[in-house]
Amino acid sequence: MVELIKKLICTPSVSGREDKIREVIINEITPYASEITVDAIGNIIARKKGNGKRVMFCAHMDQIGFFVTFIDDNGLIKVSPIGGVSPLSASYSEVVSESGVYGIMVPESAKDMPKIEDMYIDIGAKTKKQAEKKVQIGDFFTPVPKIKRLMGQIYVGTPFDDRIGCAVLIEAMKQIKSENDLYFVFSVQEEVGLRGSRPAAFTVAPDIGIALDVTATGDKPGSPKMDVKLGKGCTIKIKDSSVISSPELVKQMREIANLEKIKFQNEILLRGGTDTASMQTAGKGALASAISIPTANIHTSCEMIDMGDVKEAVRLTCALANKL
Amino acid sequence: MKELLKRLSLAFGPSGCEDSVRAMIEKEIEPYIKNAEVIKDGVGNLIVHFNSEGKPRLMVSAHMDEVGFMVTGITQNGLLKFGAVGGFDPIVLSAKRVISESGVKGNIISKPIHLLTKEESEGAPKISNMSIDIGADSKKEAEALTFIGDYFTFDSDFVEYGEDLLKCKALDDRLGCAIMCQLIKDVSESKSEIPFDLYFSFSCKEEVGYSGAFGASAQIKPDYAIVIESKAVSDIFGVPDEKKVCTLGDGVIISFADKGAIYDRDLVRHIMRLCDENKIKYQTNKFISGGNDSANIQKNASGCRVSVLSAASRYIHSPADVISYSDFLTIYEASRAVIFTEIK
Helix, strand or coil: CHHHHHHHHCCCCECCCCHHHHHHHHHHHHHHCCEEEECCCCCEEEEECCCCCEEEEEEECCECEEEEEEECCCCCEEEEEECCCCHHHHCCEEEEECCCCEEEEEECCCCCCCCHHHEEEECCCCCHHHHHHHCCCCCEEEECCEEEECCCCEEEEECHHHHHHHHHHHHHHHHCCCCCEEEEEEECCCCCCCCCHHHHHHHHCCCEEEEEEEECCCCCCCCCCCCCCCCCCEEEEEEECCEECCHHHHHHHHHHHHHCCCCEEEEECCCCCCCHHHHHHCCCCCEEEEEEEECECCCCCCEEEEHHHHHHHHHHHHHHHHHC | CHHHHHHHHHCCCECCCCHHHHHHHHHHHHHHCCCCEEEECCCCCEEEEECCCCCCEEEEEEECCECEEEEEEECCCCEEEEEEECCCCHHHCCCCEEEECCCCEEEEEECCHHHCCHHHHHCCCCHHHEEEECCCCCHHHHHCCCCCCCEEEECCCCEEECCCEEEECCHHHHHHHHHHHHHHHHHHHCCCCCCCEEEEEEECCCCCCCCHHHHHHHHHCCCEEEEEEEEECCCCCCCCHHHCCCCCCCCEEECCECCCCECCHHHHHHHHHHHHHCCCCEECCCCCCCCCCHHHHHHCCCCCEEEEEEEEEECCCCCCEEEEHHHHHHHHHHHHHHHHCCCC
16 A cells, blocks of 8 residues: 555645546556546546445545745746745755746745745746746645655554545545445645635535645644544544544444444644535535544655555554445 | 726625616616517516527626625614625725715724734634724714615726726626726617527626526526626735736636636637637636636526636725636627627
8 A cells, every 4th residue: 555655745746736646546446446527627426326325425636735926037936836845944945846847945034934935946047048948837836745654553654635535535445345335536636725625515416525625733743732643543533633434334434333333533733624514515515524534744755654554544444445 | 888887886786786877787688689589587687688589598697796794783882883785805995985875975893903802903803893984983973974785895986097007996897887888888779680690698796696597597598608808816925826817917717617617618619719800819717716606507407508708807806806807808899709609
């Protein structure tokens, strides 16, 4: 599964520019879906047809990053953030453009905590003309993708949010055999405000929606006070800033997890929204919750996960597909 | 088209009170809608549909409403307290002429300078410290002229100045309405076939974020949507180049992204290509700011591909919104090219 994660991570695709990751995912899932469509906004909607309940699983395939807005006379590039980029993490980091141009992201002042708007990307160009040969206004940059194994099952890298969720869905699609009518949505533009999953949920009109995404942890210095730890299993979402999960669904998910002896934790994410919200409220509405992968340092270039939690997330996804 | 733009901009129509703008538009397009279906929906949108079933659905959208003020209270001495309808920089409001729906004229006043505390004189002004003076001496006198819930807008003139600049209130977004009226005329008189099942949506309540276009797009369920708008720029005042957003006079703005939407890349490229082919001057935004109805249209129902064509506008949401008439014409030409060209 690490190989799959690596492949997804190494295909940079910022919100609104998901064409490359979409192609990679479609190639991966084609053997396991009965039909695949791409809608107007760019979501992948894959189906495993069945006669039972209509369940929609959703992981977003976009990532945070930067759009090029301006190139100055010295060939330095100004950008705007797309999604909740951490300026702390962006300062003096390595970035790469959609066409593979490498650069470094430098704050204009080394003293104050800069805003992204007060940083520039240096690709080594000396003039505007030189830079414009490599980069156009509207192109995107992302942090340079990476994944490294630390001790045990711990991995660090970027962007785990939410290629990990995509990997879980793809892996589950390979394993699932179910009577239910299952939809696997790889959504766009989650990081800019859940823009993609709403139309997808409207189209699918599921009975039940389950998002697959990352969640914060409470086990590091300075982390929020939440009862989620790395390595203690995947989580079942009770609440985040965007949604209150449907209680009857949460109850059912816990029962199924207990029955299958899947390690899980209860999650209340204090800050941040997920596609769970749009599945719950789009069209006529649906029961919705999420399975999350505990992740430290979200939205930085050293997001951290425990591969054991990822495996539990796959198991829970498969169990829900069969038993909901 | 300038004359129509003038009439529309001077019409009274803050968000939720678009009746006279809508009536003016209806009258304007009346000779050209024999082959069209006209829908006036529950929230107040005016939708004109040139039916061509089976073809991709294209929605062209502009909003009828403008920013304004709503009376929220009347004081014992006859002053009107008010709330903002839409977004304002309060500093713009002080000492401006305003007019109510029924034509009552007034001035926005604030505490005189010699009574301000040090904090007040150094800080940004607040709308809560302002009132509208309509010349009434008592609550009773004021109540004969207005009521709580009554609307006011800027009392403004339509002025041509500079080389080709236009100055008026509400150019945001009557410029879009004027262009759509002309496009409806063009479509009705066209001998060539339109490659779309085509909808024009004159939408309401954009400025308050409710977005009548949300309801309109739910009915239309477009495949493609083009929003015609104005976009706040800051191309003077010594703002560094990278924060100017856009430049007045450099042609229609084809945005790649703003705070509300990331525009469909293929559609944006298609429109840029059309502009190149037809020698229409265009620019793209150089800073990510603002938003418009496309944010709602894009993710409504099953979603659609959106793009926005805007005019660079200085001093937006003021009595002296300024645009370039040549920019205005490039938006018209670009949107016309979109309507008459099949998207491959």
